[in-house]
Amino acid sequence: MFIFAAHSKNHSKMNIDLLIRNEVAKALNALYAVEIKSEEVQTQMTRKEFEGDLTVVVFPYLRHSKKGPEQTAAEIGEHLVANVSEIEKFNVVKGFLNLLVSSKYWINELYQAFQIDDFGYRNANNESPLAMVEYSSPNTNKPLHLGHIRNNLLGYSISEILKADGKKVVKTNIVNDRGIHICKSMYAWIQAGKNDTPESTGLKGDHLVGNYYVKFDQIYKAEIADLISKGKTKEEAEKEAPSMAGARELLLKWEANDAETRKLWAKMNQWVYDGFDITYKNMGVDFDKIYYESETYLVGRDEVLRGLEEGIFERHDDGSVWANLENEGLDQKILLRSDGTSVYMTQDIGTAKLRYEDFKIDKMVYVVGNEQNYHFQVLSILLDKLGFEWGKNLYHFSYGMVELPNGKMKSREGTVVDADDLMEGMIKVAKETSEELGKLDGFTDDEKSEIYRKIALGALKYFILKVDPKKTMLFNPEESIDFNGNTGPFIQYTYARIQSVLRKASDMGLSWQQTGMAIEPGAKELELIKKITTFPEVVSESANNFSPAVIANYCYDLVKEYNQFYHDYPILKEENEAQKLFRLQLTQTTGNVIRNGMALLGIECPERM
RNA sequence: GGUCCUGUAGCUCAACUGGAUAGAGCAGCGGCCUUCUAAGCCGCAGGUUGUGGGUUCGAGCCCCGCCAGGAUCACCA
Numbered sequence: 001m002f003i004f005a006a007h008s009k010n011h012s013k014m015n016i017d018l019l020i021r022n023e024v025a026k027a028l029n030a031l032y033a034v035e036i037k038s039e040e041v042q043t044q045m046t047r048k049e050f051e052g053d054l055t056v057v058v059f060p061y062l063r064h065s066k067k068g069p070e071q072t073a074a075e076i077g078e079h080l081v082a083n084v085s086e087i088e089k090f091n092v093v094k095g096f097l098n099l100l101v102s103s104k105y106w107i108n109e110l111y112q113a114f115q116i117d118d119f120g121y122r123n124a125n126n127e128s129p130l131a132m133v134e135y136s137s138p139n140t141n142k143p144l145h146l147g148h149i150r151n152n153l154l155g156y157s158i159s160e161i162l163k164a165d166g167k168k169v170v171k172t173n174i175v176n177d178r179g180i181h182i183c184k185s186m187y188a189w190i191q192a193g194k195n196d197t198p199e200s201t202g203l204k205g206d207h208l209v210g211n212y213y214v215k216f217d218q219i220y221k222a223e224i225a226d227l228i229s230k231g232k233t234k235e236e237a238e239k240e241a242p243s244m245a246g247a248r249e250l251l252l253k254w255e256a257n258d259a260e261t262r263k264l265w266a267k268m269n270q271w272v273y274d275g276f277d278i279t280y281k282n283m284g285v286d287f288d289k290i291y292y293e294s295e296t297y298l299v300g301r302d303e304v305l306r307g308l309e310e311g312i313f314e315r316h317d318d319g320s321v322w323a324n325l326e327n328e329g330l331d332q333k334i335l336l337r338s339d340g341t342s343v344y345m346t347q348d349i350g351t352a353k354l355r356y357e358d359f360k361i362d363k364m365v366y367v368v369g370n371e372q373n374y375h376f377q378v379l380s381i382l383l384d385k386l387g388f389e390w391g392k393n394l395y396h397f398s399y400g401m402v403e404l405p406n407g408k409m410k411s412r413e414g415t416v417v418d419a420d421d422l423m424e425g426m427i428k429v430a431k432e433t434s435e436e437l438g439k440l441d442g443f444t445d446d447e448k449s450e451i452y453r454k455i456a457l458g459a460l461k462y463f464i465l466k467v468d469p470k471k472t473m474l475f476n477p478e479e480s481i482d483f484n485g486n487t488g489p490f491i492q493y494t495y496a497r498i499q500s501v502l503r504k505a506s507d508m509g510l511s512w513q514q515t516g517m518a519i520e521p522g523a524k525e526l527e528l529i530k531k532i533t534t535f536p537e538v539v540s541e542s543a544n545n546f547s548p549a550v551i552a553n554y555c556y557d558l559v560k561e562y563n564q565f566y567h568d569y570p571i572l573k574e575e576n577e578a579q580k581l582f583r584l585q586l587t588q589t590t591g592n593v594i595r596n597g598m599a600l601l602g603i604e605c606p607e608r609m
Numbered sequence: 610g611g612u613c614c615u616g617u618a619g620c621u622c623a624a625c626u627g628g629a630u631a632g633a634g635c636a637g638c639g640g641c642c643u644u645c646u647a648a649g650c651c652g653c654a655g656g657u658u659g660u661g662g663g664u665u666c667g668a669g670c671c672c673c674g675c676c677a678g679g680a681u682c683a684c685c686a
Contacts, residue, residue, distance in 0.1 A: 337684040344686050485634040493648045567650045
């Protein structure tokens with residue numbers, strides 16, 4: 001059984017690490033007659049200021065060797081050099097044993113990676129565990145905004161990462177298509193819509209419906225102000241406002257299956273779906289299976305009623321149904337309102353049940369903001385109480401909010417950053433920047449706009465995904481996202497340069513498939529190979545930690561390394577033929593890893609830019 | 610108030626889950642295009658890791674207290 005660990009110990013090191021830990025364990029046994037498991041041997045990549053590739057920390061073994069750190073390290077080092085052919089030499093600094101691995105080993109490692117186009121990916125097979133990843137999960141009353149962007153990018157990326165780590169993945173979306181929110185938009189449209197449609201207004205459907213949601217709020221506020229001016233208290237006014245009553249009435253009619261209400265509901269939701277489809281497509285995210293709250297909430301209600309019959313839940317005097325979670329250290333949680341209608345939690349129970357009926361899920365992953373930590377804690381317990389043994393195994397991929405310089409986005413203050421506007425704005429900046437640099441002369445307009453799109457989305461996605469998902473992040477709409485430095489376009493640019501070199505090499509009639517060449521790689525070349533060979537472990541690490549940021553930061557480090565190599569070493573102009581072909585292998589492999597890594601972030605790399 | 614999260618350079622973020630002298634980018638200053646794409650490369654400057662204790666060979670990371678910010682504890686979603 002595969003374990004989906006949220007925080008497993010997984011160091012991003014290369015294969016050699018396994019070998020060395022094994023050999024160190026053997027050495028300890030031979031030298032000091034102690035049994036140390038190879039997994040317990042501590043290693044790390046040698047810091048750049050010291051000579052070596054891998055470093056063994058020897059402090060833990062001093063009590064076995066009964067000698068000082070330097071002497072202990074030296075003894076282990078000598079034993080390793082004598083017994084392990086891959087280890088050429090060693091040096092000791094304080095309690096750190098630095099081991100130098102032969103360049104022959106590294107060249108072979110590169111050649112292994114070079115031969116695999118999707119190096120770093122592990123393919124799922126029939127026995128692989130299935131993860132279902134829920135993300136996006138929008139309400140259908142307004143367009144997507146910056147917060148949704150972080151959610152969508154994380155959800156898509158973590159799905160791709162899990163796939164690359166050898167899991168089967170089903171991407172899913174629960175659309176909150178029913179409830180008071182959409183009724184508000186419906187009410188305002190009836191009152192003030194004059195039969196507007198996306199066609200008649202030229203507006204994207206989700207924006208049109210969103211405008212009526214805003215309109216509703218205006219009507220509602222005006223009514224409250226009016227009622228208060230007529231002597232009502234704020235509470236009375238909020239209760240009596242005709243618009244709110246109207247929206248509530250629509251909700252009741254909807255639940256009662258009123259034909260006209262359902263028709264309008266379906267129509268306006270369809271407008272929103274058409275709008276969302278465009279946004280999702282532009283964002284480059286997709287789903288394998290979509291659930292609708294309107295189709296799951298009744299299932300949830302039945303489950304709650306079953307739980308009530310079985311004595312798991314309790315009914316209060318007013319008819320509402322509650323779960324008592326005081327034994328779990330939590331409060332009471334409402335599951336059905338006194339009028340029998342369901343709440344968010346009810347719907348989530350129903351959706352979960354349907355999902356497990358539809359798929360053989362080993363791990364359910366919910367990509368939902370950390371403001372809902374409590375909700376998922378409760379959901380997990382409730383599913384468990386209802387007898388779904390998978391309940392306690394659900395994973396809430398809890399991510400931090402996106403904040404603006406003056407705090408959270410507030411629709412009332414008009415500070416919401418719209419997803420469509422943001423992407424469009426990014427494309428515009430990409431176009432301007434590209435035109436200034438003037439490198440795309442001679443391309444058709446279609447080719448150019450495709451490149452602008454890739455760069456713009458690369459910048460946006462990388463900007464968001466490079467941040468640790470758990471952390472609150474800041475977005476300043478006043479400053480457009482950079483294209484220089486630690487950015488998506490910087491990485492894309494390196495990829496484009498690599499492809500340019502490879503094209504030129506092909507044009508020169510070169511072929512660089514051969515192996516077993518006698519090469520003396522330079523320091524930068526070895527650094528680059530080491531970086532490349534850690535990629536599979538980086539993929540696992542990002543999967544185990546649910547962190548696309550791990551991939552993003554790796555891509556940046558890799559590219560930085562390559563750019564130094566590119567700057568310092570001639571490739572096509574190298575006179576030694578074997579050295580030249582080796583550098584082409586190195587270049588091509590780096591390009592593959594960049595492309596594969598960025599793909600895990602949902603970022604495409606243009607061949608030229 | 611209870612629970613949980615966060616605090617690292619002027620700003621945005623890293624730090625391989627307890628390891629060596631805490632690293633990048635942006636902003637600032639200074640170099641490098643007749644040579645494989647300068648969206649690049651190199652250098653300078655920038656830090657009491659919020660704060661006070663503790664644990665140990667070793668703490669940005671673990672424990673306790675305090676300070677600051679945020680989330681949540683709804684018959685909202």
